[in-house]
Amino acid sequence: MTATTSDQNTGTERVDAPVPHAPAEMGFRYHFYDFLTESLIDLSQVFNGDLHQMLILAVLGRMHIGARISGAWEPPAPPPSMSASRLSDLTAIPRQTVRRKLLDMKAKGWLVQDDRQEWRLAMQDRMSNAHRFLADIDARGIDRAIRLARLFHGAG
Numbered sequence: 001m002t003a004t005t006s007d008q009n010t011g012t013e014r015v016d017a018p019v020p021h022a023p024a025e026m027g028f029r030y031h032f033y034d035f036l037t038e039s040l041i042d043l044s045q046v047f048n049g050d051l052h053q054m055l056i057l058a059v060l061g062r063m064h065i066g067a068r069i070s071g072a073w074e075p076p077a078p079p080p081s082m083s084a085s086r087l088s089d090l091t092a093i094p095r096q097t098v099r100r101k102l103l104d105m106k107a108k109g110w111l112v113q114d115d116r117q118e119w120r121l122a123m124q125d126r127m128s129n130a131h132r133f134l135a136d137i138d139a140r141g142i143d144r145a146i147r148l149a150r151l152f153h154g155a156g
Helices: 023-046 051-070 084-091 095-107 129-133 135-152
Strands: 002-006 013-018 111-113 119-121
Touching (some): 051 129, 129 135
Antiparallel strands (some): 002 013
16 A cells, blocks of 8 residues: 655645555455455366456346346346446457357357347256356355455454
8 A cells, every 4th residue: 555645836646655554454465365366266267268258247147146136137037138338338348359258158058148139147947057057166256255254254
């Protein structure tokens, strides 16, 4: 962490020397980065290095879960959908790349395109096909998150 101060004479900002972190903050940073690194390595392996595909699927999955939690969607109705353009805007991945990744995931049976040309998770028996395929990595990620939470339970 660094401190930033404004020079009143010139109106510019100056970055001061780094401010040392408290030991508890350093411990949190270490464990958080450990969690993040392990998760990204795991995801990179499962997605064969295609983290764009993983990110697009994560955005669609988050929308899906959010709609379930809020009560905005309930099976057997089709899950909520999103356009390729909106996915591109949210992820900062170029539109052509997003479209190519969506078609790849459609070929895997993970996604479907609706009549409005929007994309949603492909479902079977109230569960997404992607979730079935990625159940192991999902379980590992949840276990990692629980481990991280336990490290900091009561810390504050």
